[in-house]
Amino acid sequence: METNSLFELFNQDYLNIPVFDLSKLSLEEKSADILKRLFNCLDLTSLNSDDSSNKIESFCEKVVHLNEHYPDIPNVGAVCVYPVFASVLGSKLKGMDVKRAVVSAGFPTSQTFLDVKIEETKKAVFLGADEIDIVISIGEFLEGNYEFVGREIADIKAAIGKDVQLKVILETGALGTSENIWMASILAMEAGADFIKTSTGKGYPGATPEAAWIMNHAMKAFTEKRKRKVGFKAAGGVSTVEDALIYWSIQKQVLGDSWLNNSLFRIGTSRLADTLLKEITGAEKVVYFSHLP
Numbered sequence: 001m002e003t004n005s006l007f008e009l010f011n012q013d014y015l016n017i018p019v020f021d022l023s024k025l026s027l028e029e030k031s032a033d034i035l036k037r038l039f040n041c042l043d044l045t046s047l048n049s050d051d052s053s054n055k056i057e058s059f060c061e062k063v064v065h066l067n068e069h070y071p072d073i074p075n076v077g078a079v080c081v082y083p084v085f086a087s088v089l090g091s092k093l094k095g096m097d098v099k100r101a102v103v104s105a106g107f108p109t110s111q112t113f114l115d116v117k118i119e120e121t122k123k124a125v126f127l128g129a130d131e132i133d134i135v136i137s138i139g140e141f142l143e144g145n146y147e148f149v150g151r152e153i154a155d156i157k158a159a160i161g162k163d164v165q166l167k168v169i170l171e172t173g174a175l176g177t178s179e180n181i182w183m184a185s186i187l188a189m190e191a192g193a194d195f196i197k198t199s200t201g202k203g204y205p206g207a208t209p210e211a212a213w214i215m216n217h218a219m220k221a222f223t224e225k226r227k228r229k230v231g232f233k234a235a236g237g238v239s240t241v242e243d244a245l246i247y248w249s250i251q252k253q254v255l256g257d258s259w260l261n262n263s264l265f266r267i268g269t270s271r272l273a274d275t276l277l278k279e280i281t282g283a284e285k286v287v288y289f290s291h292l293p
């Protein structure tokens, strides 16, 4: 990461954040086709203190057998769990077109040593993760220590290599201002993020349309400048189809329909999958995932 590029990107001349106005958003219509595509963009998440290998195995089994119950619905984009369950994803989801995402590097606070973050992350990859979700060092960022924050991201990306996707969580609910969300987005992308993600879903307000709007514009500016596409993940409190469609519509409006696939768009959620299955099938109730303990 070059110091000059950060200065350039944070420069006021570059800082032209459009204000979000929900009334100007053209909301995508809720068709079965769109809902299926949305389902295929889910990061199906289990990040509970009482998760266990057995519970995560059962969770994965549901993903493995989804097609037998719902043959016309494409599978979720990824399953996302704590690092201690990386090997469960590695064995259960092997060979499937479903990414094995693991939160890492001191998630959800990021308050540990860089060498520990790197070791935890490398171990998760060694055991089967092919996507890693990390949180920026929020306190350092808020004090303006951008080089420190960027260096950590760059070092973790270097440790996992180009074949493993790095999702960088900005924790937008802790950043306070639109400028901070913009700068954190640019910083994460400059440092090597493959996705930028709104929130951990732990302790701070989760995803908001305003944050998504800013992050999507930052992705657009970054892509134009660096000729590299970075994906977006909304997470934290996204529990209704309506919420998910807002994030979908924002990405469509800012970046276009070609960005609406699970290589570039994700919804991280612990609750939305059954609701989407219910809407797609027209069933009165679906308890495919949510019956799990």
Ligand SMILES: O=C[C@H](O)COP(=O)(O)O
Binding pocket: 045, 047, 080, 199, 200, 201, 202, 206, 235, 236, 237, 238, 268, 269, 270, 271
């Ligand atoms: O990364 C995903 C989030 O932790 C999920 O948050 P949620 O439990 O509010 O859906």
